[in-house]
Structure formats: C-alpha cells, structure tokens
Amino acid sequence: MFEAEYWKNKWPFGGEGERDDVPVPKGEVCAKISKLVGLADENAGEYSFGGQADTLPVDPGLFVDSLRTISLPLVEKQVKKLIAKCEKSPYGHNMEIKIDESVRKSWQLQPDQVEIKNPSWEKGLDKLTEIIANRLGYKGIPLQCKLYKVLVYEEGGHFCIHRDTEKEDGMIATLVVQPPSTHEGGDLVVYHYKEEHRHDFGKADGTAAYLPHFAVHYADAEHYLKKVTKGFRLAMVYSICLPAAMHHLRKDPTWTVPDALSVAISQMENESFALFLSHHYTKKSIGDFGCAALKGVDRARFQALEVANSRVSDDKKLRFFIVKMSLKVDICPYGFTCSGRKTSIVLVHR
Structure with missing residues (x-):
C-alpha cells in the first residue's frame, strides 16, 4: 500500500525546496499535529x-x-x-x-x-x-x-x-x-x-x-x-x-498535549505522516524493546501521539511503524558526487 501511494505522489516526504530548508508537513491537520508534537519536547529530559x-x-x-x-x-x-x-x-x-x-x-x-x-x-x-x-x-x-x-x-x-x-x-x-x-x-x-x-x-x-x-x-x-x-x-x-520489563511500564500522563493531538488525529482523513527520530538506534534495541527503546525527544513525541491515539475512536486510530529510510542520490555526468543517508523514522498511517 505504501509503495502504491509513493507512485501516486502521496508519500509523506517531498523533494521541494533548497538543501537547507526545514521540512514542513503539507496539509492543515498534519501541520497542526507537527506543532503539537513539538510541544511535547519539554517532557524529553536533558541531553x-x-x-x-x-x-x-x-x-x-x-x-x-x-x-x-x-x-x-x-x-x-x-x-x-x-x-x-x-x-x-x-x-x-x-x-x-x-x-x-x-x-x-x-x-x-x-x-x-x-x-x-x-x-x-x-x-x-x-x-x-x-x-x-x-x-x-x-x-x-x-x-x-x-x-x-x-x-x-x-x-x-x-x-x-x-x-x-x-x-x-x-x-x-x-x-x-x-x-x-x-x-x-x-x-x-x-x-x-x-x-x-x-x-x-x-x-x-x-x-x-x-x-x-x-x-x-x-x-x-x-x-x-x-x-x-x-x-x-x-x-x-x-x-x-532500561529494565527488562520496560514494555509493561507506563507513565501517568498529566499533560494536555495529547488532548489537543487527539482532536487533530480525529480530523485526519486517509493520510500518513513521518516523524524523524533524533537519536540513533540499533536493530537489536528496536527488536527487543520496540517503541519502548525510544529516548529523549523521540520518546516524548511518540508518547504524546500514543496517548492521543488511545483517546480517539477505533475507526480514527493511527497505526505506527518504525522504519529505516534510505536516501540515494545517483551520480550524474556533470561532476556531482553521490551522497546518501540512512535514518530511522516513525511512520504514522491510517
């Protein structure tokens, strides 16, 4: 399904803009979610x-x-x-x-x-x-x-x-x-x-x-x-x-960011968006602990989305995937060099 959406130009990444531009999500709802998730950074702890x-x-x-x-x-x-x-x-x-x-x-x-x-x-x-x-x-x-x-x-x-x-x-x-x-x-x-x-x-x-x-x-x-x-x-x-039983532990969220996020999530149609992760993770860490392995701002942002997602109706719930994105730039005949990047993301899809 993701591959089909990619070829229809519905993939949540875009190639517009200059090299140093900061990516901005398209769509009013996704832009709102992006801003709200950013507010969760205060729960990320110190670096x-x-x-x-x-x-x-x-x-x-x-x-x-x-x-x-x-x-x-x-x-x-x-x-x-x-x-x-x-x-x-x-x-x-x-x-x-x-x-x-x-x-x-x-x-x-x-x-x-x-x-x-x-x-x-x-x-x-x-x-x-x-x-x-x-x-x-x-x-x-x-x-x-x-x-x-x-x-x-x-x-x-x-x-x-x-x-x-x-x-x-x-x-x-x-x-x-x-x-x-x-x-x-x-x-x-x-x-x-x-x-x-x-x-x-x-x-x-x-x-x-x-x-x-x-x-x-x-x-x-x-x-x-x-x-x-x-x-x-x-x-x-x-x-x-992390303790071995990390996946059984849950913090009692008392902050209000998920409340606003749940409203925004309920307004989404058949959309998807990506949350780039700030930290590096090993395959074993993700395999053993899943989303519980996330740390810092990654953990704070994901928890905000997870709590918000639990508050919406079943037909509006999001599905979360941890994936690795690879970017490949081919060498062209005019002297440009080849470059590439691999990074982890949380892909959110309905």
Whole structure:
C-alpha cells in the first residue's frame, strides 16, 4: 500500500525546496499535529548534564586484583602498579576493534577485575540513578546502572570525537563517575546539534581532588575527551539501561498535549505522516524493546501521539511503524558526487 501511494505522489516526504530548508508537513491537520508534537519536547529530559555527585561517598573503596585498596587521588607510584593490571583501551571502527593512541589513549580495567568495597557506594549510586532517570525524562522508571569499565588516564590521555555503542541490552545513556582526581585537562565535551556541553568534573571550582563528580549523556551523543595535560584521571564508566520489563511500564500522563493531538488525529482523513527520530538506534534495541527503546525527544513525541491515539475512536486510530529510510542520490555526468543517508523514522498511517 505504501509503495502504491509513493507512485501516486502521496508519500509523506517531498523533494521541494533548497538543501537547507526545514521540512514542513503539507496539509492543515498534519501541520497542526507537527506543532503539537513539538510541544511535547519539554517532557524529553536533558541531553547531557552532570556536576558534583552528592549521593556518592568520597571514596568508593576500589580494590583491584592483588593490589591494596586504591587510595585517591591517584599518585604516580600507585598508577604504575595499577596500569600493570590494565590493558590499553581500544575503539571500534567499521565493525573492527582497533588500538591507536592517536585516536584513544587510556588504560582500562574490566568490571570483574574491580571490587567496590564501600557499602555506601551502591546505595548512593541507586539514588544517583533515580536522579538521572528524572532528568532524562524517565521519572518513575527504575533504570539500571551497570559498571562497564574503569579507565585510567595519564598525561596525554584522550579520546577523539565518537559515539558510544550499546554495551548492554536496552542501553540509553552513559554515566561517567570521576572519583577524586588531581589533573589538568581531561574535560568531557558532548555535542547536541550545535550546542556544546562541557564537563570539567570539579576542576573549575577546585573540588575535583576532594569530591566525586559525574556526567551523563545519551549513548548516541557525539562526544570527546580532551587531552589530560598533567596528573592522573580515574573514571568509572556505567551503562544506564532500561529494565527488562520496560514494555509493561507506563507513565501517568498529566499533560494536555495529547488532548489537543487527539482532536487533530480525529480530523485526519486517509493520510500518513513521518516523524524523524533524533537519536540513533540499533536493530537489536528496536527488536527487543520496540517503541519502548525510544529516548529523549523521540520518546516524548511518540508518547504524546500514543496517548492521543488511545483517546480517539477505533475507526480514527493511527497505526505506527518504525522504519529505516534510505536516501540515494545517483551520480550524474556533470561532476556531482553521490551522497546518501540512512535514518530511522516513525511512520504514522491510517
């Protein structure tokens, strides 16, 4: 049916306008829905945030293999012994795992090499995870926080701009906890469109050496770690994941956007429209969790549509599909180059 509509020029995408023009839906009802869905963005939560980790104890009580408990901040003599237990940090490129210090320079410990002996750490981490859930827009949902790696940075340590891969099923974000560390440089910079979020982990106010700090960003956010120019930096990296039973969880919507959306949906005829997704998703994540895998603005917008759709009569209800759109531009004989783009969308059709 979609293919037939495409050839009748009824497909919800158009090719009119200049390269930098912002797509605008055609039709009065679709334009109204577009504006209303945009109002749901305030429920999307924050893209990246951080600061002092008030819920965590100063010292996690790190114990690594046969070494004694790691004292903080790290000093050179202890760092050498710690690095002897580590491996160089790799990075992924085109489905390959590589080691190249011009791209990434740090040392890493696996979770099974590390024991956290301070009993207050897990309790504090649970409280921090609840705060993170609220700020990401997952209030009331028990997100899970799983230790992924412990990283050690010497002078010259860094990581070029990249996106994290999903290390765990249902992973939505990355949490970086920096216990007390004495170093210069090593800021974490996260990009959201043209906006830059910079995390200095307490260096600016002089608390980096005395208190733990944290930073959170969505897993698919572009980010990089600036070069450590002096001293040593310790970081505990966690994966923030949806609970396995996510599809059974529903938030109690108290906002009014769905009310207006349900009226607009009821006015639609035999139409379809597409909602482009802002985040990147893996096939496995969508396969395992479906629409529950959506995050940030994607999740807020879809929830608004989903709640609104539940309030209209059966003959007016929309059907939702998660699809991948591929755009292909052929090379022409006049010197233009070929370009392409793949992106995920939620396709809404009646």
